[in-house]
Amino acid sequence: MQSVGFLSRDRIVADVGWSRWLVPPAALSIHLAIGSVYAWSVFKLPLHETLKASGLQSALPFTFGIVILGISAAVFGTAVEKRGPRWAMFVAATCFCGGLCVAAFAAEIGQMWLIIVGYGVIGGIGLGIGYISPVSTLMKWFPDRPGMATGFAIMGFGGGALIASPWSSQLMKWFGTDRQGLAATFLAMGAVYAVFMTMGVLLVRLPPPEWEPAVVRTAAPKSPHAAGPDRTANEAIKTPQFWLLWVVLCFNVTAGIGILERAAPIYRDYFPHAPSKAALTAAAAGFVAMLSLANSLGRIIWSSASDAVGRKNMYRLYLGVGAVGYLALILAQNASKPLFLVVCILLLSFYGAGFATVPAYLRDLFGYQEVGAIHGRLLTAWSTAGVLGPVIVNAIADNRIAAGVVGPDRYRWSFAIMVVLLLIALACNELIRTPQPPISVAAETDARESASVSAVEEG
Amino acid sequence: MSEPSNPNNKVLGVLSWLWIGMPFTYGVYELVVKIPALFAN
Numbered sequence: 001m002q003s004v005g006f007l008s009r010d011r012i013v014a015d016v017g018w019s020r021w022l023v024p025p026a027a028l029s030i031h032l033a034i035g036s037v038y039a040w041s042v043f044k045l046p047l048h049e050t051l052k053a054s055g056l057q058s059a060l061p062f063t064f065g066i067v068i069l070g071i072s073a074a075v076f077g078t079a080v081e082k083r084g085p086r087w088a089m090f091v092a093a094t095c096f097c098g099g100l101c102v103a104a105f106a107a108e109i110g111q112m113w114l115i116i117v118g119y120g121v122i123g124g125i126g127l128g129i130g131y132i133s134p135v136s137t138l139m140k141w142f143p144d145r146p147g148m149a150t151g152f153a154i155m156g157f158g159g160g161a162l163i164a165s166p167w168s169s170q171l172m173k174w175f176g177t178d179r180q181g182l183a184a185t186f187l188a189m190g191a192v193y194a195v196f197m198t199m200g201v202l203l204v205r206l207p208p209p210e211w212e213p214a215v216v217r218t219a220a221p222k223s224p225h226a227a228g229p230d231r232t233a234n235e236a237i238k239t240p241q242f243w244l245l246w247v248v249l250c251f252n253v254t255a256g257i258g259i260l261e262r263a264a265p266i267y268r269d270y271f272p273h274a275p276s277k278a279a280l281t282a283a284a285a286g287f288v289a290m291l292s293l294a295n296s297l298g299r300i301i302w303s304s305a306s307d308a309v310g311r312k313n314m315y316r317l318y319l320g321v322g323a324v325g326y327l328a329l330i331l332a333q334n335a336s337k338p339l340f341l342v343v344c345i346l347l348l349s350f351y352g353a354g355f356a357t358v359p360a361y362l363r364d365l366f367g368y369q370e371v372g373a374i375h376g377r378l379l380t381a382w383s384t385a386g387v388l389g390p391v392i393v394n395a396i397a398d399n400r401i402a403a404g405v406v407g408p409d410r411y412r413w414s415f416a417i418m419v420v421l422l423l424i425a426l427a428c429n430e431l432i433r434t435p436q437p438p439i440s441v442a443a444e445t446d447a448r449e450s451a452s453v454s455a456v457e458e459g
Numbered sequence: 460m461s462e463p464s465n466p467n468n469k470v471l472g473v474l475s476w477l478w479i480g481m482p483f484t485y486g487v488y489e490l491v492v493k494i495p496a497l498f499a500n
Contacts, residue, residue: 019468025475032479156479162486199478203471279499286497289490341497 014205020141020213022203027134027153029200030089033193034096034130037065037123042169046177048103061103061119063386068124070383073132077376078233080129085137085204085240092130093197099123100190108183114153119186131157131379134200135359140207143227146360147311151303154356158296164189228434230367231322236374241365244428248315250356250381250388251425255322255418256351257389259344262297262397263288270334270408273449290341291348298349303356311361315429318350321423326415333408355382359442365434392417 005011040062044442047058050057054435102118134153163359175181236242259266264284274280306314325343332339358378396414 017465018470019465019472022468022472022475025472025479028479028483110474148469156483159483159486162490163482164486166489167482196478196482199475203475276481279496282493282496286494289493290497293487293490293494 007083007087007090009206011084012084012086012205012355013208014211016206016208020207022430023134023138023141023205024149024152026089026203026205027138030092030130030133030157030197031156032160032163033197034127035157035190036164036168036193037069037127038158038161038230039164039168040065040119042165042172043182046172046182047115050178050182051107051110051112051115057116058114061123064116064120065124065127066386067338067383068121069127069131070379070381070386072125073376073379075376076125076129077373078290078370080132080376081136081233081370081373083205086201088129088133089201089204092126092133093194093201094126096123096126096130097190097197099126099196100186100193101185102234104183104186105188105189107179110179128376128379130197130336132372132376135375136368137204137206139359139363139371140368141213143212145304145307146363147306147357148300148304150359151356152301154303154359155296155299155352157355158292158299158352162189162292162296164221171366177229200271213242227299227367228365230369231374232375233370233377236362236366236370237377241432241435242374242378244432245358245361245365246381247428248319248425248432249354249378250385251421252315252322252354253351253382253385254389254392255326255422256295256354257385258326258393258418259347259412260351261293261390261393265397266411269406269410271337287341287344288312291344293436294345294348295352298352299356302349302353303360306357306360311357311364312429312432314353314357315361316426318354319422319426319429321433322347322350323419323426326419326422329408330415330419332413340372365432386435441444 008405043061044055044058047053048055076088090384099118099120099122102122103115104118106112106114106118137148138149138153139146168185168189171185172181174186175188231239264287267287271283272280274283302314302318325347328339329345334340359371359375362374362378366374393411393414396417397410398409401414
């Protein structure tokens with residue numbers, strides 16, 4: 001299964017002297033575009049007013065998008081690995097921008113179901129393929145700093161909403177929010193993202209075979225976090241390590257969604273006193289903005305730190321301190337606003353970091369061979385958490401509100417559940433060990449090590 | 460293989476980082492201006 005011509009792997013093997021620092025912008029041009037899915041909420045009110053979509057209906061394009069992201073990453077992961085990143089980025093751009101064009105047509109004719117199909121299903125396939133498209137390539141270019149490399153790309157996915165939220169609001173101000181205005185907005189987004197993502201398609205390169213950066217050649221024997229023995233995706237999913245990490249990712253994401261899902265209402269319930277209603281709304285918007293920044297920056301900062309500290313230790317931090325953070329929110333309630341803000345910033349930075357660090361963790365466990373495909377399969381944990389998190393938080397909060405509970409007590413039980421989930425994930429993380437290599441790989445590795453020892457001795 | 464020294468690479472590097480950096484900076488700016496309201500009262 002090889003792609004041919006312009007999109008093939010052979011056409012994108014880098015020449016001598018090609019800078020590896022050109023690969024992160026290629027990856028970011030894909031992730032910044034597809035990350036716009038997180039800004040979907042800006043369309044909910046216009047769709048409600050113009051197409052008479054219910055709250056549930058107007059949320060479906062986003063929900064389908066995230067669920068299809070996980071499924072398509074799992075289904076197409078092996079194809080992405082075999083056909084290469086340019087093919088994957090091209091397909092991702094085509095599906096994502098094509099989905100926006102279908103949504104534009106649907107808005108024009110006033111068909112909400114077609115917006116769901118276009119944005120959620122067709123666009124969702126683009127999200128899944130685009131999300132995993134640069135991951136293994138980045139780690140091959142940065143074997144000395146895989147956490148930082150994937151942190152860059154996955155920070156882009158968090159950062160995509162920062163751009164899309166004000167930009168799409170501005171487009172709707174220009175074009176209006178009637179059917180034609182919404183259609184023009186979706187169409188403009190599809191066209192601009194197509195141009196934006198094309199840079200990534202053109203720029204991405206694979207390292208030549210046997211290439212490694214100078215820093216790795218000199219420091220390899222001291223490298224504390226070497227790649228694990230190569231495993232195929234089918235072999236990896238039969239190991240307990242894969243499923244332990246699946247639980248870790250799923251519960252870490254679920255815990256982050258515990259805050260993200262209802263960030264503005266949580267702020268208003270914790271700190272309801274403000275000079276005016278407008279001031280409270282502005283403060284809640286500031287809180288949401290600050291969490292978005294923490295989510296995005298946590299991806300690059302903590303993931304980069306994992307290259308020095310180790311992946312397992314970083315997840316101990318995300319999960320252990322995360323559990324303590326939720327506990328602090330339950331116990332301290334609204335006694336201290338600075339404490340509340342610091343804890344929420346940390347929780348959201350750990351949420352983002354969980355996504356960004358996991359590809360390098362997979363590399364540590366299963367090697368480079370099919371790390372993109374394995375990552376794709378692991379993202380089903382995200383889809384699961386995307387359903388689980390909102391259900392837990394919304395169901396409990398709605399129930400407490402119906403019971404007449406006010407203030408921070410509305411979230412006590414959902415936060416307590418988050419503490420338990422994080423502790424389970426912490427236990428799973430402790431159980432993860434690098435799997436033993438298959439016998440043939442072990443023999444090969446022994447042979448390589450003997451050869452390299454001889455070469456060093458000869459040198 | 461040595462690290463890059465090709466001048467074309469440097470130009471391409473600057474352009475590609477600007478390509479993604481400019482919209483990202485716009486997004487971060489739009490977000491940061493909302494944060495002071497959080498500490499206004």
